[in-house]
Amino acid sequence: MYNPESESMPREQLRQLQLERLQKTVRRVYDNVPFYKEKFRDKGIEPGDIKTLEDLTLLPFTVKQDLRDNYPFGLFAEPMSEVVRIHASSGTTGKPTVVGYTQNDIDTWSELIARCVAMVGGTKGDVVQVAYGYGLFTGGLGLHYGAERLGASVIPISGGNTKRQLMLMEDFGTTILCCTPSYALFLGEEAGEFGVDLVNGKLRAGIFGAEPWSEKMRDELEKNLGIKAYNIYGLSEIMGPGVSMECECQCGMHVMEDYFIPEVIDPQTGEPLPYGSKGEIVFTTITKEAFPLLRYRTRDISVLTEEKCECGRTFVRMDRVMGRTDDMLIIRGVNVFPSQIESVLLNFGETEPHYLLVVDRQGTLDTLEVLVEVSEKMFSDEVRKMEELERRLGHEIASLLGISAKIKLVEPKTIPRSEGKAKRVIDKREL
Amino acid sequence: MKVQQISVFLENKSGRLAELTNVLGKAAINIRALSIADTSDFGILRLIVNKPEEAFRILKDDGFSVSITDVIAVEVQDEPGGLAKVLEILHSAGINIEYLYAFLEKSSNGALVVFRVEQVDEAVELLAKRSVNVLKGSDVYKL
Numbered sequence: 001m002y003n004p005e006s007e008s009m010p011r012e013q014l015r016q017l018q019l020e021r022l023q024k025t026v027r028r029v030y031d032n033v034p035f036y037k038e039k040f041r042d043k044g045i046e047p048g049d050i051k052t053l054e055d056l057t058l059l060p061f062t063v064k065q066d067l068r069d070n071y072p073f074g075l076f077a078e079p080m081s082e083v084v085r086i087h088a089s090s091g092t093t094g095k096p097t098v099v100g101y102t103q104n105d106i107d108t109w110s111e112l113i114a115r116c117v118a119m120v121g122g123t124k125g126d127v128v129q130v131a132y133g134y135g136l137f138t139g140g141l142g143l144h145y146g147a148e149r150l151g152a153s154v155i156p157i158s159g160g161n162t163k164r165q166l167m168l169m170e171d172f173g174t175t176i177l178c179c180t181p182s183y184a185l186f187l188g189e190e191a192g193e194f195g196v197d198l199v200n201g202k203l204r205a206g207i208f209g210a211e212p213w214s215e216k217m218r219d220e221l222e223k224n225l226g227i228k229a230y231n232i233y234g235l236s237e238i239m240g241p242g243v244s245m246e247c248e249c250q251c252g253m254h255v256m257e258d259y260f261i262p263e264v265i266d267p268q269t270g271e272p273l274p275y276g277s278k279g280e281i282v283f284t285t286i287t288k289e290a291f292p293l294l295r296y297r298t299r300d301i302s303v304l305t306e307e308k309c310e311c312g313r314t315f316v317r318m319d320r321v322m323g324r325t326d327d328m329l330i331i332r333g334v335n336v337f338p339s340q341i342e343s344v345l346l347n348f349g350e351t352e353p354h355y356l357l358v359v360d361r362q363g364t365l366d367t368l369e370v371l372v373e374v375s376e377k378m379f380s381d382e383v384r385k386m387e388e389l390e391r392r393l394g395h396e397i398a399s400l401l402g403i404s405a406k407i408k409l410v411e412p413k414t415i416p417r418s419e420g421k422a423k424r425v426i427d428k429r430e431l
Numbered sequence: 432m433k434v435q436q437i438s439v440f441l442e443n444k445s446g447r448l449a450e451l452t453n454v455l456g457k458a459a460i461n462i463r464a465l466s467i468a469d470t471s472d473f474g475i476l477r478l479i480v481n482k483p484e485e486a487f488r489i490l491k492d493d494g495f496s497v498s499i500t501d502v503i504a505v506e507v508q509d510e511p512g513g514l515a516k517v518l519e520i521l522h523s524a525g526i527n528i529e530y531l532y533a534f535l536e537k538s539s540n541g542a543l544v545v546f547r548v549e550q551v552d553e554a555v556e557l558l559a560k561r562s563v564n565v566l567k568g569s570d571v572y573k574l
Contacts, residue, residue: 374440379496381438381475381547382529383468390472409473411442413494 002118002150003111006258007313014314018261019053021286026050026059029292032077035070036060036294056261056284057272061295064097067237072098078290088136089236089335090402096136099236100290106145108287112242112256113146119247119254119311120205120230122176124151127202129172131165131179131187132210132333134158138240139210139333143178146242152176159333162187166196173202180333181208181217181229185364188224199226207232209241210333212321214431218250231320237296238283244318249310252317259287262316263295264304267325275306280325281318299325329425331359331366334403338424341370344396349377356415361429368405370397373412432555433501434568435483436545439476440496443469451476454493460486463574464545466532477532479504479545481572502547503555504534504571506564509541517544520561526554534574543571 001007009017027047029036039060040046049058067075072095076083084103088096101109117128128147132139140158147154155172157165159179165187168174177184184206191198203225209232221229233253234241243260244253255262264279265272273279281298285291301323306316329336338357345353354373359366372378372393380386386409394407416423441447448467455462455478464479480486483499490497507513521528526548534543543566548554558565 374496376491376496376498379438379440379498381436381477381498381500383470383475386440386473386475387470409440409442411440411447411494412496414442 001312002115004312007115007254007315009258009314011314014257015053017258018286021258022053022056022261022284023047023050025284025286025288025292026294028077028289029294033075033292035066035075053261056263056295059284059294061270061282061297062293063297064237064299067097068095071095073100075293076100076290077292078102083290085141086136087138087141087236087240089138090340090400097237099138102289104287104289105239105291108259109142109239109242110145110149112239112259113143114149115146115256116207116232116242116245117143117147117150117152117176119245120176120207120228121248122147122150122152122205126150126152126175127155127173128152128176128178129155129157129165129169129174131157131159131177131183132241137334138234138236139178142234142240142242143207147176147178159183162190163194166191166194169198169203170196170201175202176205176207177203177225177227178207180211181206181213181221182211182332182361182364182366184208184221184225184229185217188221189364191225198224201226203227206230207245209233211330212431214320217431233318233321235298235300237291237293238285238298239288243283247309247311247313251309252305252319254309254313254315255304255318257315260285262304262318264302265297267297267299267301275304275316278303278322281321299328301325327425329357329359329427331368331401332403334401336368336401336403340400341397344393344400345372347396348393350375354412354415356423357425359425359427359429366429368401368403369408370405371408371410371415373415374409375412378409432503432559432565432567433551434479434504434545434566434571436500436502436547437478437480437483437486437490438498438500439478439490441467441474441476443471443473448476451490451495454489455480455486458485458489460489463571464532464534464543466530466545468530477530477545477547479534479571483572500547501551502545503551503558504566504568505544505546505558506541506566507544513541514544517558517563520558520563521546521548521554524553524557526550526557543574 030047083100085101130143134140206229230246234243244255261284263282267280300321303319356371358369398404461481529547
């Protein structure tokens with residue numbers, strides 16, 4: 001354990017710590033973030049009303065739309081002079097969701113990731129290959145600083161360039177691989193081709209996340225790469241990766257409860273549900289300075305359990321994400337909303353675009369095909385112009401989503417409509 | 432001197448052309464000339480028919496992406512070098528041809544070729560001046 005004092009803190013003591021931190025956070029957002037002050041007024045509450053942890057439920061929810069409405073820095077609780085890092089994820093309608101960190105926030109995040117790497121048995125003797133994307137996406141830099149904090153040797157290779165990934169993995173003696181599970185499977189497949197023996201190599205653990213996966217994929221990964229495969233969870237709004245992480249028992253992800261308070265709610269009514277119930281996961285950050293969020297609705301469906309884990313950690317555990325309460329898709333680790341495609345088509349002058357996202361997995365890699373009905377407005381009787389249209393659509397969609405998509409122009413009224421409303425997504429992937 | 436051409440977007444999947452021609456056949460619309468330009472995913476069918484406006488409406492009502500484009504129908508002498516002569520006239524005037532295709536039927540004296548150019552009026556005027564026979568739309572639909 002990287003930090004046994006915190007990670008195995010008796011629950012009573014943990015709850016006391018959570019309450020103190022929550023009260024402080026509530027006071028800070030009330031004082032510093034006009035959005036929250038207004039929300040408190042609407043609900044008729046004041047920071048002083050939070051007297052016990054149970055009073056958490058008095059607090060207002062925060063949703064993604066609130067982040068959009070306050071783009072870019074409206075929800076920051078610190079002046080920009082205190083913000084040392086900004087990350088962003090692609091938004092649903094063109095504008096990204098922006099998050100900020102103070103130096104303390106970055107330090108916290110590093111501590112969390114250091115715990116995560118230690119959970120898979122990582123020490124300062126390990127070589128950690130970070131194949132998550134570096135940049136605005138939180139995956140790369142998040143893992144990077146945490147693995148460094150632990151004292152491991154970090155290879156900041158970022159995503160892609162499979163051949164080089166495998167070469168460095170072998171030459172540098174990588175012991176822990178961090179990437180999306182589908183990319184790890186792909187690396188496993190390609191290894192044979194490049195003559196790299198992963199199973200008998202030094203690689204022994206993988207920290208996989210940023211997209212949904214399954215126990216079946218875990219079995220495959222562990223067999224094909226000769227490793228133990230661990231699930232990591234996070235979202236940039238709350239921190240990035242490291243909000244929860246599997247320990248050596250591989251029986252659910254421990255939520256870093258000294259920094260985040262998790263809840264499960266009924267997504268329809270917003271009512272809190274007891275441990276063991278399946279529902280939408282909600283997080284409240286209780287130490288974050290630059291970008292604190294109260295009761296942030298993740299839209300991820302999962303289950304929390306309080307049962308004590310054999311590893312000795314006292315933090316509650318969260319199951320694999322079982323689904324979403326909205327239509328968000330995760331393709332190659334990138335969050336995609338069908339409405340993003342719509343916004344591109346609207347920019348092309350379409351008033352009522354009809355389109356369909358077809359997501360599939362070829363081998364181990366996700367593919368995205370976007371079917372677009374050719375309206376009279378788009379139609380030209382010159383092939384050259386139609387091909388140009390395809391190219392431009394592909395380019396616009398790729399630059400908004402951050403992943404490439406194959407555009408297929410189809411005839412009008414060929415995309416199935418159900419009850420007058422077009423079906424937007426066909427996901428053929430089997431995880 | 433312009434001819435109205437019907438253009439239709441077609442996906443490359445079996446039966447689509449049959450369906451489309453069936454729709455036109457039922458409405459007693461006769462096809463005078465046609466061409467298909469295709470890519471690996473889709474094709475663009477171009478038609479000269481006896482009743483272009485009616486065909487446009489019928490296909491549109493049937494859910495096809497369809498448009499009307501002005502083209503010119505030129506009589507080309509049915510002998511070696513016949514087409515080359517017409518092309519040379521257009522080329523020397525800097526008129527670009529987007530595409531062209533031949534008619535199914537012949538006029539009395541020569542072969543008929545459909546041209547799609549950007550500067551339709553200019554091309555018509557130029558060809559007429561050089562004594563090339565450009566057919567009227569109404570004559571073409573009647574053929």
